Amino acid sequence: MAESKISKCSKLMAGQGLTIAFAESATAGWLCSEFALTEESGTVLKGGITCYDADLKISLLGVQQRLIDEYTPESMEVTGEMARQLSKLIPSDIQVAVTGLTTPGGSETPEKPVGTMFVYALIQGRPASFRKVFKGSCEEVIHQTIEATAEMLTDELMANRANANI
Secondary structure: OOOOHHHHHHHHHHHOOOOEEEEEOOOOOHHHHHHHOOOOHHHHEEEEEEOOOHHHHHHOOOOOHHHHHHHOOOOHHHHHHHHHHHHHHOOOOEEEEEEEOOOOOOOOOOOOOOOEEEEEEEEOOEEEEEEEEOOOOHHHHHHHHHHHHHHHHHHHHHHHHHHHOO
C-alpha cells in the first residue's frame, strides 16, 4: 500500500525536528485529526483550534473584524491572519490555517464558488499558500483540501531540506 501524503509529510517534519499546529474553519479539525493518526504524531503535532464560526476567528484567534468585513471569513487575507495569530496561541514551527466554502450559505460568489478553499501556512516564518476550487460533496472537498495541504507542506519541506544541503 502506498504511503499517504499526510504520513509522508509527518515523517519529513519529524526528520527535520519540526512541529505543527492548525487553525481550521472549513475542515473543522479534520486536517489536525489526520496528523494525529500518523506514527510521528507525538513528536510533530502540537494541536489545533477549530473556529468554524467567524465570531471565533475574532474572539479566539484575534482576527480583526475589519478583515472579515472587508474580505469575508473565507478569504486568503483572513486565512493568513489566522495562521499568524495561531503562532501566538500554540507555539510550533509550522502554523496552518484553512478557510473555505464546503457548502452553500457562506460568502460564495461566481468568482468564489462553493468548493473554493484557502490554505495558508507559515513554515518557520516563511509563507506558503494556495487557493483552489474543488468539486464534489462537502466531504470530498475537505478530503481534497487535506491532500493538497499535505502535498504543499511536503513540497515546501523538501525544498527547505534541499536548500539546507546546498
